[in-house]
Amino acid sequence: MPSTHAAAFDLFGWFGGSDEPPAPSAEALPYSLDYTVGGGKSDLEQTLKDASTLQSLQDEPPPDAAALAARAEADLPRLIDALWGAGYYNARVAINVAGVPLTLQAPRTEAAARAAAGYRARALVPIQVVVDPGPQFELRNVAIREAGTGRPFLPSELPPRVVKIEPGDPARSADILAAEARIVDYFRAESRPFAKVEEREPVVFHPALAMDLSLAVDPGPRAGIGPITIQGAENVDPAVVRSFIYTEPGDPYSPAALASMRKSISQIEALGSVRIREAETLDSYGNLPLFVELTERPLxxxxxxxxxxxxxxxxxxxxxxxxxxxxxxxxxxxxxxxxxxxxxxxxxxxxxxxxxxxxxxxxxxxxxxxxxxxxxxxxxxxxxxxxxxxxxxxxxxxxxxxxxxxxxxxxxxxxxxxxxxxxxxxxxxxxxxxxxxxxxxxxxxxxxxxxxxxxxxxxxxxxxxxxxxxxxxxxxxxxxxxxxxxxxxxxxxxxxxxxxxxxxxxxxxxxxxxxxxxxxxxxxxxxxxxxxxxxxxxxxxxxxxxxxxxxxxxxxxxxxxxxxxxxxxxxxxxxxxxxxxxxxxxxxxxxxxxxxxxxxxxxxxxxxxxxxxxxxxxxxxxxxxxxxxxxxxx
CATH class of the missing domain: 2.40.160.50 (membrane protein fhac: a member of the omp85/tpsb transporter family)
Structure with a gap:
């Protein structure tokens, strides 16, 4: 089979392997898979492939036609979510199984199964993903406020370079989630270990092809590094581990300080993994207790x-x-x-x-x-x-x-x-x-x-x-x-x-x-x-x-x-x-x-x-x- 030879030749992954499906057989129902994306948005094809189980499981064909139709039906909401994530909130998706179209409004799984069954041991079942993405929505208003008070953050409190999203940008969910992660990371780097996004309110306006976004962020209190407890080093003197920790109780908390601590302790050859776990609350001094969890390597x-x-x-x-x-x-x-x-x-x-x-x-x-x-x-x-x-x-x-x-x-x-x-x-x-x-x-x-x-x-x-x-x-x-x-x-x-x-x-x-x-x-x-x-x-x-x-x-x-x-x-x-x-x-x-x-x-x-x-x-x-x-x- 061509796909077997390609995989054997591709020793180091130079050529990315073969995308060819298995050959027709009596034991399973393999299928071919094609994508048609309208509106000149061919760049969305990879986004659809990444979300599709039809794509990821193509080399594992289902045993019968009913399972194949169910697999295709289950892909519909996944593909819609992927398109929404890319900012296409008016997108429409149909999956044609052996010529029978499946949509969220009209699944027709039984008819698709009957049509697919005729291909057993004869040919690959043709499956086509047909997408009309429609226009891409844009952000219209972006409001980032402090949870509890509702007041906007000043640029000195939350610089625009951290947020990065602004009105006029594509309304992609991946960009919004990335902005949330940057905001939380920024506040954590400012010695606020419990920073989090309390509320996310995206409102989509279909006629205007726009989204209004509101984020409520709780920066949390500032904290220092609290007591450090060493756990798991049964055969290594804890005093040795402590000598490789260069932060002191009361030093400002930051993820960088924890990463530095982890890297330093990892220099001890007797130790294997190093995990630093943070306490869920601050101590009475306003510091965050830490727990250094270790495993030992073979002697x-x-x-x-x-x-x-x-x-x-x-x-x-x-x-x-x-x-x-x-x-x-x-x-x-x-x-x-x-x-x-x-x-x-x-x-x-x-x-x-x-x-x-x-x-x-x-x-x-x-x-x-x-x-x-x-x-x-x-x-x-x-x-x-x-x-x-x-x-x-x-x-x-x-x-x-x-x-x-x-x-x-x-x-x-x-x-x-x-x-x-x-x-x-x-x-x-x-x-x-x-x-x-x-x-x-x-x-x-x-x-x-x-x-x-x-x-x-x-x-x-x-x-x-x-x-x-x-x-x-x-x-x-x-x-x-x-x-x-x-x-x-x-x-x-x-x-x-x-x-x-x-x-x-x-x-x-x-x-x-x-x-x-x-x-x-x-x-x-x-x-x-x-x-x-x-x-x-x-x-x-x-x-x-x-x-x-x-x-x-x-x-x-x-x-x-x-x-x-x-x-x-x-x-x-x-x-x-x-x-x-x-x-x-x-x-x-x-x-x-x-x-x-x-x-x-x-x-x-x-x-x-x-x-x-x-x-x-x-x-x-x-x-x-x-x-x-x-x-x-x-």
Whole structure:
């Protein structure tokens, strides 16, 4: 059957599936469905389809003619309501079933059933929806008054930009309901949690083709945030949850404050869903009590993933974590990565195609997080890392340990400081360096984005500076500063068109380039940098090999366009490189990559496929690169 083949081919919903009804059979009574809309109002056809059960159930044909006629008769009031909702209050609808017209005034269901029965196992029953919408009504008078007093709201109390409907607009019920929702949301944002529309009085004047609308709105009293009760966290210390709540009793109530509270609590990995329920009355202080209802996630989690890039080669990752080790939402995580280290994207050398164990590399990381130390907004973070890495320019081996305290000022802003120890060895064309680094890392993070894996609005800023002074034991006294900022802007309310931009900067001071371990120098290129170029290959060179730099600049720009609800395309351009000096002096040529990405949106985040080409390549650069991963590029 054609419809079966179409559904099988339409793997990701590219083509919207097939609208063809099932074929005639002896077990059911399938039907064809056509729409005829008069008055040149063909744009109403989709409105009718959205309201029609004949349309939504077309692929589930009824067993007999009586059921089909009943289904058609039941559609009549639905279609009339849909047309009224669009502002057509003189609309007339007839549904012809096998040539027998059904109307609200004359259903004739028995005659329609007899006519339809003759099509069983022979042909599709022809059904035609015939609509005469008539003229569209307009709003004539719009009055929005305070419930109880009946007085109109002043513009300073209820701005016209909130209401948006006015005389002369189409009298669509959807627009009226949307205006009511905006009015209620406005007053709730003004710390009035019980705002509501008490009465709605639409009066339709058929001869004048007009509607008069009167709304009685009760703003309700102003309120603050009252006592917060935590419920449902049986195995997580409530003090930990409270440390992630940044509002205090008495702060002004607003839906935004509640959304912020929900987002902040959701950062606790031991917790699953977070629901904030409001009390039905204010307390004696005029505040609104809140109830935070939580569910917990499974204590342990294990996972694995694989990724591949034509320039960076294949990589495997596996991890295990415990989300609530001692009952205070402590997280213990072990993660291992394994990757192929050849310098040409994992492809064997032409002269030696045999697998070489020395080309394998990886890293093993153990991390521990203790949130809310003693019930405060301070978190303890401890990390340990063992790594063997190799890029086009260098190989390295190291062990690293870091301990830090993070202070959370709010759900969006935090600072972190600690101590870091690293001992390692790097080898590149400049020689071998055995080094020890002992530093005092300091960083700040600001993140107002709406989604970690697929942000559509907000700003994300991460900046850090780490001095490695000689008096602490560092063999190379340097200071490393890095910063990344990204911004996201949605061009429409549904976030189907999103502009995303990123810029990254870096600087190293305190030592000459050849004294700095190669893995600490700056490089650009690769999936998280300038796409289209080999991983960490863009930098100053020596004897034709990249050696890294003491400063870095990177930038990216993307247009994230949703073609359907699940499929998106992303044209992008990246640029950047590293420089020998401690600041970008642009002695090196800025390298540019451009390409097109495909996104498949899932519940856990978008699956990403990017194809990039170097815009201004040099000898040895790849002709293209392909990247696959989960989440947006930045």
């Amino acid at each position: 342990r989690v294990i996972g694995a993933s694989a990724q591949y890039s034509t320039t960076d080669g294949p990589a495997l990752r596996a991890y295990w974590a415990h989300r609530n080790l001692f009952g205070g939402a402590e997280r213990l995580r072990f993660e291992g990565n394994l990757f192929y280290l050849t310098e040409d994207g994992g492809q064997p050398d032409e002269e030696d195609e045999e697998f070489d164990w020395s080309d394998l590399g990886g890293r093993f990381r153990a991390s521990f997080l203790k949130p809310a130390l003693w019930g405060t907004r301070n978190d303890l973070l401890v990390d340990a890392l063992v790594e063997r890495d190799r890029t086009e320019g260098y190989t390295s081996r190291l062990v690293n340990a870091t301990a830090a305290i993070r202070h959370r000022f709010s759900e969006t802003f935090s600072i972190q400081g600690g101590i870091e120890y690293e001992r390692g060895q790097t080898t590149d064309v400049l020689g071998q360096i055995d080094y020890t680094l002992v530093g005092l890392p300091l960083s700040l993070s600001y993140d107002s984005t709406d989604n970690a894996l697929n942000p559509t609005e907000g700003i994300r800023l991460i900046a850090s500076v780490t001095p490695y002074p000689e008096f602490l034991g560092s063999s190379v006294p340097i200071t490393i500063a890095k910063g990344t900022a990204s911004a996201y802007y949605s061009l429409d309310e549904e976030a189907r068109y999103v502009l995303a931009g990123r810029i990254g900067l870096g600087s190293i001071v305190g030592a000459d380039l050849e004294e700095i371990p190669a893995n600490r120098r700056f490089f650009a290129g690769g999936g998280g940098s300038v796409r289209g170029y080999t991983y960490r290959s863009l930098s100053p060179t020596f004897l034709g090999e990249p050696v890294g730099g003491r400063s870095l600049i990177e930038a990216s720009l993307e247009a994230r366009i949703k073609v359907t609800d699940t499929i998106g395309i992303v044209p992008f351009v990246d640029a950047g490189t590293a420089f020998e000096s401690s600041y970008p002096d642009f002695d090196e040529r800025i390298r540019v990559g451009a390409g097109l990405g495909l996104r498949y949106y899932t519940g856990i985040g978008p699956i990403r496929l990017d194809v990039a080409i170097p815009v201004n390549p040099e000898r040895g650069d790849p002709s293209y690169a392909i990247y696959v991963g989960i989440g947006q590029a930045f």
